[in-house]
Amino acid sequence: MSMILINGYFLCRRLTGIERYAYEITLRLDKIISSGEISIIIPSDFKNIPPYKNLTIIKYKKKIPHILWQMVTLQFFLLTHRQYTILEFGNTCLPLAPGIVFLHDIYCEFFPEDFVSFRDKVIRLYNRWQYRLIAKRAKKIGTVSYFSKNQIAQTYHITPERITVIYSSWNHFLSVKADYSVFDTYPVLLENEFYFSLGSLSKRKNIRWIIEYAVKNPDSYFAVSGTSLPTTQIENLDNNAGLKNILLLGYLDDAKVKALMEKCKAFILPSYYEGFGLTPVEALSCGAQVIVARAASLPEIFGNTAHYIDPFDTDVDLNVLLKEPVESPEEILKKYSYDEAAKQVYKLIKEVLR
Numbered sequence: 611m612s613m614i615l616i617n618g619y620f621l622c623r624r625l626t627g628i629e630r631y632a633y634e635i636t637l638r639l640d641k642i643i644s645s646g647e648i649s650i651i652i653p654s655d656f657k658n659i660p661p662y663k664n665l666t667i668i669k670y671k672k673k674i675p676h677i678l679w680q681m682v683t684l685q686f687f688l689l690t691h692r693q694y695t696i697l698e699f700g701n702t703c704l705p706l707a708p709g710i711v712f713l714h715d716i717y718c719e720f721f722p723e724d725f726v727s728f729r730d731k732v733i734r735l736y737n738r739w740q741y742r743l744i745a746k747r748a749k750k751i752g753t754v755s756y757f758s759k760n761q762i763a764q765t766y767h768i769t770p771e772r773i774t775v776i777y778s779s780w781n782h783f784l785s786v787k788a789d790y791s792v793f794d795t796y797p798v799l800l801e802n803e804f805y806f807s808l809g810s811l812s813k814r815k816n817i818r819w820i821i822e823y824a825v826k827n828p829d830s831y832f833a834v835s836g837t838s839l840p841t842t843q844i845e846n847l848d849n850n851a852g853l854k855n856i857l858l859l860g861y862l863d864d865a866k867v868k869a870l871m872e873k874c875k876a877f878i879l880p881s882y883y884e885g886f887g888l889t890p891v892e893a894l895s896c897g898a899q900v901i902v903a904r905a906a907s908l909p910e911i912f913g914n915t916a917h918y919i920d921p922f923d924t925d926v927d928l929n930v931l932l933k934e935p936v937e938s939p940e941e942i943l944k945k946y947s948y949d950e951a952a953k954q955v956y957k958l959i960k961e962v963l964r
Contacts, residue, residue, distance in 0.1 A: 614710075614959050615668070615694035617702075618652040619679050621659065627888050628714055631754070631778050632699035633660075638952035640665045648959070649694070651687065653679070677736075680704065695749065695962060697955075702740055708747035710962055712776075715758050715885030715907075716741050717814060719765060724813040742766065749962050752955070754778050754886040757907035776954045777911075779946040780891045782864075788872055789865035796857060799870075802831040805928070806874035806898075808867060808889045809836045809881065816903070816921050819880035823924040824856050830928065832878075833870060835859040871896035876932055879903065882921040887911050891946060894939040899932055915939045 620632040636650065640662045649666040652659060653673035671683050680702050688694055688707035696709035703711050718725070718737040725734040744751060745766035751773045753759050763770045793800050809815035820832050834856060862870075871877055877893035878901045887908050890900040894915060902908045903921035914937040919926055 612695050612963055613693055614648045614697050614963070615688075615691075616648065616650040616665070616697045617680075617684060617699070618650040619676060619684075620700055621652060622656055622673055623676075627778075627886075628700050628712075630782065630888070631712075631714075634779065634782050634948045635699070635952050635955055636660075636665070637662075638948050639955060642952060642956055648697075651684070697959065701737070701744075703744040703748055705743060705747070708743075708749060710750045710752065710958060711744045711748040712752040712754075713741065713744050713748075713758070713762060714754050715883070716761055716765060717883050717885075721814065721883065748772075750774065750958055752776050752958060755907035755910055757910050758885045774954070774958055776951050776958075777946050778886045778888050778891075779948040779951060780888070780895045780943065781948045783868060783892050783895050786864045786868050788869040789863070790869045792859075792862065792866040792869050793873075796833070796859065798831075798857065799833055799873075803875045804831040804833050805876055805878050805901075806870045806893075807832065807834045807836075807878045807880070809834070809879070814881055814883040816880040816882050819903075819919075819921060819924060820856065820878065821853070823926075823928075824853060826924060827928075828855055830855060832856045833859055833874070835862045835867060835870070867892075868896055871898050874898055876901050876917070876928070879908070880919060880921050881908075882906065884908055890916065891942070895943055899936070901928065901931065911942075913937070913942065915942050 616636060620629045623629045625633055637660055643664050645664045646666050649668050651668045651670050653671060654669040655672045659667060670687055674683065685704050685706055688696060688704060696704060696707060698709060698711045701713055718734045725731050745762065745768050753762060753773055753775055754777055756775055759770060759773045759775050762773055807820060817834060824830065824832055832855060871893045876899040877890055879887060879890050880903050882903055882905045884906050890902050893900050901917045901919055902912055904918040905921050917931050917934060917936060
């Protein structure tokens, strides 16, 4: 009898977008399945396992780099345990043991100019191979927006019926208590009305938009947090010496991020490519106004609850933009639920097992 095995390597990684999605849905899936119905495989030396009650935990080998775990360790396990069908949350498909795969977006197909260094080009090549492998071999494909579903179907010429849209959510923020000590560390944020942005130095996150806007509008203040961002002033970035109205905060935990979202003038996501766009949804749940790019999935996800900017044009007055009326986020917040997402994943699992 075939059984589902979740690739639990996401537990070994920092909880950013894809890992957060996998973590939260797996927690809720554990609550709605019967004991022993689904298994999760985790490196044997990983200690911080969530308190699963019904998922069967399989500890196997020690943690090794992600690509080796995928292509060697996990591949070998599945070839020697044929009863399992793998459930992958993170854009990866095993060539010899394909299963249910979540493909959140296919960014690497559309912006080759964003991949400049040799390392970046290798990453793009690997990701494009994985995208194609998923499209060709996955038993079922999950994704996080109809924008992504349509792009995947059209790009790889596959039937849309193979792809199921299961949205991400913000519910994890309900259990986060805001940590206002961040304002003790950065008192300048209490002295200025500030716009807040959360992301990384990945080109698609488009921090350049914020830099260019800040250059043109020295009276506007920006705080930017995220992975790969050093805790430093912006003058060390992109040769904009002397630019004092952007503060790079580096990585912050959810509690500090929530405090900043609660107190910011508005949350900004100028990204020109997103499969879903989780952080502005989190900001909406904190009561913040949000400004997002009119690009990719973002109009689908936010509808009339957000203010929109052109991700390639900084000739806009944000103060004027924020005066434009938007709809209450109440319906949007109801729409995106990890509990509902887990039910949809469970339904997808049962379809594959049948």
